[in-house]
Amino acid sequence: MNYLTDEQVVQLAPDASSLKAGRDLSQERKWLNFQSNERVLWGELQGSGKNPYQTQVDLNNTAFKCSCPSRKFPCKHGLGLLFLVAQKEGQIPSTIEEPLWVSDWMNKRSAKTHKVEEPTEAISPETIAAQAEKQAQAKAKRQEERYLKVQNGIAELELWLKDLVQAGLLTIPQKGIPYFERMAARLVDSQATGLAGLVKSFNKLDFVKNDDWQKKALEIISKIYLLIESFNRLDQLPPLVQEEVKARIGWNIQTKDLLDREDIDTIKDHWLVLGRQTTIEEGLTMQKNWLWGLKSQKKALVLNFSFGGMAIETPILPGTIAHANLAFYPSHTPLRATVKDYISTVDYLPEAISGSNSWDDVHTKAVDILAQNPWIDTVPMLIEQVRVVFHQGKYYLQDANETIVMIDAAVNQEQIWKLLAITGGNAVSLMVLYQFDSVIPLGIVQNYDYLLLD
Incomplete structure (x- = not known):
């Protein structure tokens, strides 16, 4: 079977408490039985009740089911079973036959995925055309109503933004969280959730420890203003740019x-x-x-x-x-x-990957992307031959030219230690999320392997 690694199982945990409990349940002696085949992994674990908990994992579509009362997905039992398999590197009992409680669940999932429509009575072309016309009219009406809602919300946002700019950037810390939350809530009511998210990002600024918060506030203001102006001139933009603007506003396609x-x-x-x-x-x-x-x-x-x-x-x-x-x-x-x-x-990289050999090259590529789409602020990049360095209380990634880019403050100390432990301070090829002023390391590319860091 294609088992998951310990790091990949960690990614599935819904919260820290489930992660800890799952690790505690990864001991083989705690399981009454566990088996797998190509499509499903299952096991039984005796809990506090009379009957053991029955835990199942769909291996192909990563879904979980457990008879325990937990409302978390995956629950600690599902995590424990996956951690156990990861420890054993997939070397667990395998069988084609499945218990009834396993096959019932999997067959229902398979039937739902491959559901075949029942044949219907023949419908005349005229009826089909009439139904299509009716659906098109209803869709057009919904789109018009949505447009008017968004338009009203953006008009209010434009006035709000002008007031904010006229008062000056230095007044932003005094506004308080409710000031931005109220505007965001009105935008949600106007079905402009993307703009609401941008307004809420003011509340994520660190006015105490981050001495460049004014720069970040100005970036947020610029993005909001550019979206407002783009929406007001929507019919003048190329069709694909219109789609991007609507998506950024929150007008998404299902x-x-x-x-x-x-x-x-x-x-x-x-x-x-x-x-x-x-x-x-x-x-x-x-x-x-x-x-x-x-x-x-x-x-x-x-x-x-x-x-x-x-x-x-x-x-x-x-x-x-x-x-x-x-x-x-x-x-x-x-x-x-x-x-x-x-x-x-x-299981392995079927194609070799090559990336940039300097931060200057990464920055040039990212700027080209930003020039085409000013709302993209995070870009995945592969940078070769970088090492972790520590300077003035902060961690950086240094390239072969000794140019450094700061590791984002959101990356915790444990992740940096893990990167240092794996690399031993040596230069490696690293996948990162490039954010122009900082980076988030994601994983190491080595030959035909990818080692996830988180």
Whole structure:
């Protein structure tokens, strides 16, 4: 079976407490039995009740089920089973036969995935045309209503932004969190959630420890203003730029509608899953998965969402190579994508990867991307022959020319120590998220292997 590594299992944990409990349950003696085949992993563990907990993991589409009462996905039992398999490097009992409770679940999942539409009675071409016309009119009406809502929200935002700028940047720390939250809430009501997120980012500025907060505040203001002006001139922009502007505002295309379109770009490739960033805000979990096409050299961002702690089912896991077909959302600089067809997971890099040999080259490439799309502020990059250095209380990555770029403050000390322990202070090829003023290390590329750092 294609087992997950310890680092990849960590990525699946919904929170720190589940991670700790899962590690505690990774001891073989605690499991009554555990087995697997090509599609599913399962095991039974005796809990406090009369009957053992029955835990299952769909290996191909990364989904979980457990008979325990936990509402977390995966629960500690699912994590414990995966940690156990990782420790044994996949060397566990294997069988084709599955217990009934396992096959029932897997067969239902398979039936749902490959559901065949029931044949329907023949419908006349006139009826089909009438239904299509009715649906088109209803869609046009919804779009018009949405446009008016967004337009009203942006008009209010424009006045708010002018007041903020006229008062001066130095007044921003005095505004307080509610000031920005109220404006963001009105934008959410106007269905402009992307702009709401930009307004909320004012509250993430560190006015005490970060002495360049004015620069970051000005960047936020500039991005908001550029979106406002772009929306006000939307009909003057090229079609693909219009799509990008609407997406940045929060006017997104539903995944189902995207996959139904015939004009979207799709790329089938072996996609290296570079890493994952997960944020939780007001009950909404957003999962960012960064991918790199080994043949196409295309970069991709796959976003997944869930609300109220519900599980996110995705076939792609950080540190793995997914053979898949990605569908890209329309844009003049397509980056965001969704998995259209997942084929398999590959154990090693089928293609060698080469990257930039200096930070100057990385910066030049990133600036070219920024010139095309001013709202892209994070770009996955491969930088070769860099080492970790410590200078004036901060960690940096130094290239062969001794140019340094700061490691982002969001990267915790444990991750930096792990990078130092693996490299021994030597230069390596590193996948990073480049943010112009700092970087987030994601993983090490060595020959035909990729070692995830997080």
